[in-house]
Amino acid sequence: MKPTRGLPNLWPGGLSQERRMALTATVLLFVLLGGMAVYQQITLRNQAAPESPGAVDQPPVNSAAAPAESAAVESPTAEAPTGPSPLEDTEPAEPAAAQRPDRLSSPLSGSPLIVKAYGSLDQAYSDYRLYGAVAYAAKLEQPVMAAAKGKVVALEEDPVEGTTLVLDHGGGMLSRYAGLGELLVDLDAEVEAGETIAEVGPPGPLRSALGSHLAFAVWVDDAPVDPVLYLKD
Numbered sequence: 001m002k003p004t005r006g007l008p009n010l011w012p013g014g015l016s017q018e019r020r021m022a023l024t025a026t027v028l029l030f031v032l033l034g035g036m037a038v039y040q041q042i043t044l045r046n047q048a049a050p051e052s053p054g055a056v057d058q059p060p061v062n063s064a065a066a067p068a069e070s071a072a073v074e075s076p077t078a079e080a081p082t083g084p085s086p087l088e089d090t091e092p093a094e095p096a097a098a099q100r101p102d103r104l105s106s107p108l109s110g111s112p113l114i115v116k117a118y119g120s121l122d123q124a125y126s127d128y129r130l131y132g133a134v135a136y137a138a139k140l141e142q143p144v145m146a147a148a149k150g151k152v153v154a155l156e157e158d159p160v161e162g163t164t165l166v167l168d169h170g171g172g173m174l175s176r177y178a179g180l181g182e183l184l185v186d187l188d189a190e191v192e193a194g195e196t197i198a199e200v201g202p203p204g205p206l207r208s209a210l211g212s213h214l215a216f217a218v219w220v221d222d223a224p225v226d227p228v229l230y231l232k233d
Contacts, residue, residue: 098170104147112136124206132224133217162204178215
């Protein structure tokens with residue numbers, strides 16, 4: 001049997017011409033469908049691929065400003081100053097601590113009589129507590145003077161001693177004046193040595209046995225000391 005004209009002789013057997021043409025058409029159809037599928041895949045890949053950075057529209061460059069920007073980039077950086085900036089925050093220097101006075105002057109004029117000594121048994125309490133001040137006999141309204149330069153840090157009513165005033169002399173030293181009447185200075189006032197700060201008043205409720213007097217105490221570093229040791233000769 002002769003092969004069909006125009007087609008290769010792929011079927012050397014005894015197939016009929018109609019059967020060979022049907023098989024040939026089927027093969028061509030599959031080839032055509034496969035080519036269309038490949039083309040479609042290539043098209044989808046091209047659409048899904050990101051655009052090249054070079055294809056993104058760039059804003060127009062101002063040619064006049066470009067040289068200035070280039071000059072700013074190429075200009076050398078100024079060296080930072082090596083010294084401290086005048087605007088730099090600096091911690092204020094702490095004031096020098098005040099030195100405590102070596103000697104104190106008498107809070108009463110003249111040579112007052114001691115009616116109760118420092119360290120004696122304190123009868124105002126029902127225990128063996130010792131007296132932490134010096135009690136001087138005084139008259140009512142007698143002037144009371146600051147034993148040294150200082151600042152008024154307390155004005156209070158003591159339930160035992162009565163009206164009380166405390167001066168801070170610096171360096172951890174305080175002086176305490178109790179049994180007062182009228183106060184002549186205010187809280188936080190700065191006073192000089194020998195300045196009148198109050199007047200003697202009636203004794204405190206538990207000090208009536210001593211009569212009218214001034215209780216003078218000195219504290220150093222939060223502990224009471226004998227005031228006589230600091231009084232001037």
